[in-house]
Amino acid sequence: MIFRRKREQAAQKPAASQATAISDERQETLGRMVALLDREFITGSLDRKSYLEMRRSxxxxxxxxxxxxxxxxxxxxxxxxxxxxxxxxx
Structure with missing residues (x-):
């Protein structure tokens, strides 16, 4: 719901603002990944995303x-x- 609203708002903004919105979404995703790494839900390195693994438990x-x-x-x-x-x- 939140992302849908953001996408609708981004569609109404000029191209420069859209680039900022995209980077904001990437920043949010990165923040979530860091939180999962800190809690040890996933292991690996953010530099090599294809090597991120989630523990089975x-x-x-x-x-x-x-x-x-x-x-x-x-x-x-x-x-x-x-x-x-x-x-x-x-």
């Missing part, structure tokens, strides 16, 4: 906690849609 914990199947972001258990990517939660 953390995957199971995220599945139980109402995480999004698309982006694996944590959501509230009773949520219908992911607050990060907007995917339907099953």
């Amino acid at each position: 953390c995957e199971q914990e995220l599945e139980r906690s109402g995480s999004c199947p698309s982006c694996r972001a944590p959501n509230e258990m009773e949520a219908d849609f992911c607050i990060f990517c907007g995917s339907a939660l099953g």
Whole structure:
């Protein structure tokens, strides 16, 4: 929902503002990845994103906690849609 609103706002802004919006989204994503690394949900290096791995026990914990199947972001258990990517939660 939040990203949809941001995308709609970005579509109405000039091109220079769109570049800023894209970098803001990348910054948010990077922040989430750093938080997951700090909590040791994932291991690896942000410099080599293809080498990031999630520990199996953390995957199971995220599945139980109402995480999004698309982006694996944590959501509230009773949520219908992911607050990060907007995917339907099953």
